[in-house]
Amino acid sequence: MKRQILALATVGITVAGAAALYAVVDRSNDSAATPASANAFNCSTFQIPAPDGATVESLTARNVPTGTFQVPGSPPLGGYPVPDVPAHCEVTVTLTHPSANDHATVQVWLPESGWNGRFQAVGGAAYAAGNIGGVATAVKQGYAAATTDAGVDTTGLDTTWGLNSAGQVNTALLENFASRSVHELAIVGKQVVNNVYDQAASYAYWNGCSTGGRQGYMEAQKYPSDFNGINADAPAINWNQFEVATLWPQVVMSEAHTYPTSCEFNAFNQAAVKQCDPQDGLADGLISDPGRCDFDPRRLIGTKVQCDGKEYTISETVADVVRKIWDGPRDANGKQLWFGLPTGADFSALTAGVTDANGITTGSPFTVPAQWVSTFVQKQRSFDTANLTYAQFDRIFQQARSEYDSIIGTADPNLSAFRDAGGKLLTWQGDADQLIPTAGTVDYRKRVDALLGGTTRVDDFYRVFLAPGVAHCALTGSNDMTALTDWVEHGKAPDVLRATLTTATGQTVSRDICRLPFVSRYTGDGHPASPTSFRCVAP
Template sequence: MRRRLLIAVAAGVPLAASVYLPTAWAGTESSTAQSFNCSTVTVPAPAGTEVESVVAVERPAGTVDVPEITPLPAAHIADVPAYCDVTVTLTHPGEGDHAKVKVWLPKDTWNGRLQTVGGSAFAAGDYGTALAGAVKNGYAAATTDAGVKTYLDTSWALNTEGQVDAALLKNFGSRSEHEAAVVAKQVINGYYGRAASYAYFNGCSTGGRQGYAEAQRHPDDYDGILANAPAINWDEFEVATLWPQVVMNNEKTYPSGCEFDAFNTAAVKACDPLDGVKDGLVENPARCDFDPRRLIGTTVVCEGKELTITAADAAVVRKIWDGPRTTSGTKLWSGVPIGADLKFPYLAGTLPDANGDLKGVPFPVPSAWVASWVKKQPSFDVSTITYSQFTELFRQSQAEYDEVIGTDNPDLSAFRRSGGKLLTWHGRQDQLIPTRGTVAYRQQVEQKMGGSERVDDFYRLFLAPGTAHCALNGQTDDLGALRAWVEQGKAPSTLTATLVNSSGKQVTRDLCAYPKVSRYKGYGDPAVADSFRCVLPYQY
């Protein structure tokens, strides 16, 4: 049942342009009966902004070519239907920012819905791949760059005076995402002559965090929010994920990638049977108590060389899995999940230096966060951080940035009242964002809002065993499940997903809605979802 029609409301300064927009609408789910004029577009400015420019271009059906943008290769998305490509540039008077909102409007195949797509790492939005995919599936698609740079370009962090650019960080934190929703609805309403029947947000990682920011701060923007592997608790986990490098540098021990893999292989083998069957998947790494010291003295072959695992290697892995602590032993954050990939290019990456000695190679996202936003010195050498300095940096990041980008407010009561639905999956072996942070947030929401059953009415979390960061994208019909929940009231109790086990084989599994977990029935093919059932943890 449709909750409401989303009506675009203009606010703020007068229209940026006064031009023709079609007003007729033919059909309910598709615009096949009528093509629309993309020559010009009118966009009222969202509150607190000015519209600097509006550019609208007709794009013919065919292939969308997405350029290479470090670290991602070029992409070519074929069979994209004709669409109107609208770019709206906004600024906040006196703040000197220039944030672009892109809206792609399928000419003849619109399904009546908006899908806004999020970003990744330090990029606030999409460069064409997700937009093209949404248009192919009939959506009007939108994204924003928030006025910042690409995935790993953090040159926008500080202004010319060496201070944090508060306006751009606010944009990146949440402000631009809300304004993109406002602009997209205005453009849709004008171009098609009616509002979108439903509005969805879809993002993973940074995009997942943006989805949570929308639910927390702008609960009326979207009917459904798909926010996966979310980078919530940003001010904490970004510092916390530098911990593997801090450990190796302080212990002066740098295991090779082969050695890290040996620890993970042994841990997965030891903890695999905990869900009732050996299937190459660890249902819950948090229950895995494998001690890395069991491998001391064993050998691994790495690039033709035989290496012996030492007590120092095992101590490093124990600290990484355990997670950051103060020098007095107080836990600061969760560690990398057992079984998650540690080696280069991830959090415990090591590579040979000029002398052939292994040295740590920090992952660029937490490294840049600590250097540019916390230390406010982009050239700061994170390899010099001591254990005590790490605690100071962690606390400083919390104090300075939780309010603007923490995205961890557990009060979702306004989102619940709006009728919105929030769906999230997170890989159990996420090598970049510790899964326990998402679980902890869900628990905080339950404490705030009256328990698991009440929260299940509008917010469901699914945890995927054996799954790395954002690795379920395309392996489960998560958006379809969200649509059925929003539009038909069918709340998902499971998500059927294709997983890859430790042997590299594909298996199907029904991911269970938290807090339930998957348990083998005792019979049937372990590679088939029907051989498992969802049970509460105390039945495990």
């Protein structure tokens, strides 16, 4: 079934290219859940107990007929229709916290008929804590679904809420965004389900990508009993490391006084794919194991590139800029601070620049990390991140970790409580993720393995799948929620995920996505577009 276009993780990805973050669930599994009686549906105002430390400011309920839901806002996070949303009860609960003067809204939609007995909470994107379009789609799939705005920005691209009138960080709203509101969403959502259907949901699931992925990991780390299953994709964990590190390409270009053209950047990716693509046994435009790709950017020095009617010659300086971007940020002593842009990932979002009438180019940093640094780290909304020096970058990187790791870092590898609660955590991420380095997710999984007894034991409750050639939150045709449901409700742990991939030449292929630590390899025969022509092997 075709996936609906939902919230994207950040700007810089087209709506068409980033298609849905929420997979269609195979309804054949519905027997595992307990649907409500049609007579039990009660869409009316009722009272629910407030979560600890919160007060319920208001609760409203209304019946909404079948129709098309127009997601509010502008693309890519809004401004698109979700057709054929079934008749449902829309419950809106507003919470506040003592002395915080906040107003966090939870919306719960509950299908009037055809409820599959499950509750699904939907995650946010960038600085939006939730996604109402994802709720509409989940309701179409039979879920009682919910999301929260955490009392902060709902467009995803505004952090004016981050500082109060005195220029100080709004710690209450940051706590909402970081962790508190998602936990309260779980509590309130389940209570609403119980009131409307007169019975509890059989299972509770989390579903999100990027910020939504980070929220899912925060739940597993901090509130391990909230959800039976968590689908947390391309997760924005290690928040302070990766967020600041995505400014590194701008720092490198500024220090080198060199801003390569998009054609030059593309030439390096094309050369890397050409060299490393065949390592999996088939030259199909996909690098199955980017970690083994050792393409040296210096090989292109002197190569001529045609771009918009102009010819460029790859210089040693340009090659060094690319090398440093792929390598990732390092401090003055050469110690690696975080991971760089994955080989083969698109450069454009993190290397954008603006050229004036005199032909002078300056950097145009990606807005999400730029706002994190200016608002929360520097506490000056006007702070310019376009021309940071290496020394400034190092200082900001360390300051972000020192001030905010304990609040929003989402990097704690101790998932023992989640494991003991019987939870299952599933993650996929594109190997060509241009916004969140895939290596950071792999590093987190390795730290969990080291803490909790090794890969085999951790695989019992937590699995990661890496998709060759896939950009940020852009995996299509995935059966991730189906796989998670089977795992939670039937004990069938997924060895692969089925998905649709697009090669470097634009060809669409169906492929089984391997779980860590395995990688895809061509069997030597069979049609290259068929998933049966590949197997998952140890790297």
